Amino acid sequence: MERRIFDPRAGLWLLVAANIIAFRPHTLWLELALVGLLLLLMAAHGKYSMAVKWAVGYCALLRFQQYILPASPKIIATSFTVFTTYARRMFPCLMTGSLMLKCTPLRYFIVGLRQLRVPQRLIVAVSVTLRYFPAIREEMGYIRDAMKLRDVRGLARLEGTVIPLMVSATETAEELSAAAVTRGIEDPAPKTSAVFLRLSPVDLAGMAAGLVLLALSFVVQ
Template identity: 25%
Template sequence: MKMEIDYIFESKKSISLDPRTKIFLMIIVTTIMTAGSSVGIMYYIRFATLILPLLLLSIDKKWNIVCRLLITYSILFILELKIFPILSGLGFFILGALIGIYIRILPGFIMGYYFISTTTVSEFIAAMERMHLSNKIIIPLSVVFRFFPTIKEEYSYIKDAMRMRGINLCGDPVKMLEYRLVPLMISITKIGEELSASALIRGLDSSGKRTNICKIGFKLLDVLLIIYSSLLFLGFIFL
């Protein structure tokens, strides 16, 4: 039975990273991209950092997101470095500032998306327990970890319901508020309560040692990515 379970998990995720590696990479990418400059050696460090989310998404075969990220980031990067410096006016200054902020936070959001979409709650809890964190931290984080994907799913259901009823919300913010946001806010309240109850039912608040069917651990790919990102961070600090 154990061999069958192991086979199912290994075949489902032939290439997977340890959740702790994903958290580490997410912190490194967010720090370098938001705090780093685009002058001198930092230009190349930021470019090398941007490779990380693209590489991880490619490993997970999310080619559509990789292409969209490459196109979006290339356009914004060209606008920031080549177009807006030669333009003048308050409007261009504000737009350039917004684009600059978006360029810096976009890779961090992509890493967050990758982390949530490729990590199950059980894997996340197992990783947190390996880090010897308290249940007072693990339980709220596990609820939040499941909260955002559930909200996204609920919002898609609301959109489908509006489409089936022929309600077009384009250009009407009042209808948008009434038919989408109000049901979503009600769903958020219920979902929060249900996820909290689910966490307690699964025994997450138990003081005893829990077993976990998920197999986590550092592999060669984890080690290589940690070394690569650590070198980038050292360059960010000292260069």
């Protein structure tokens, strides 16, 4: 089955719109509409299990805020109200970021940034950073397997994880930087790419719906 690519330009636009809506006064139905839009985009890109997980998480958070907190003791309600409110507002931003991570390969993301005329220095920083964290996660898996193989436990396990990870983090950063330079990523000449980006009807519809919701956030409060 062909992998469905989420266009990075649509993702960045929805991410900006979601952040603006999140930090503006808005009604609950507008937030529900934005969450519903992102769930539809996840389903349209074949990420059904992801859509179900995010939907369950949002519904649980909403139920906790509207039903459980009001019935809780005052000290608990006061302590968790602000946290749950901001967590719920940030939910669409996290959903958009998750969809981009799962459906936008790094090479497509870089091509999208170039088409948006993003400065090359920023593209270099973003590309190296996005390659860095998966490499560190893979290295942590190797270290964890080594600890299990040697049956290391307690504080020795913590020491045996942190120190190799710190050394590996430095080496990984140097290797990624050297690899990027070797590939000519700092060359100021115009870049070419083997992949071609084109906004699909689904991405265009998502961008249009995001624009409508953003406009409504300034009109309906």
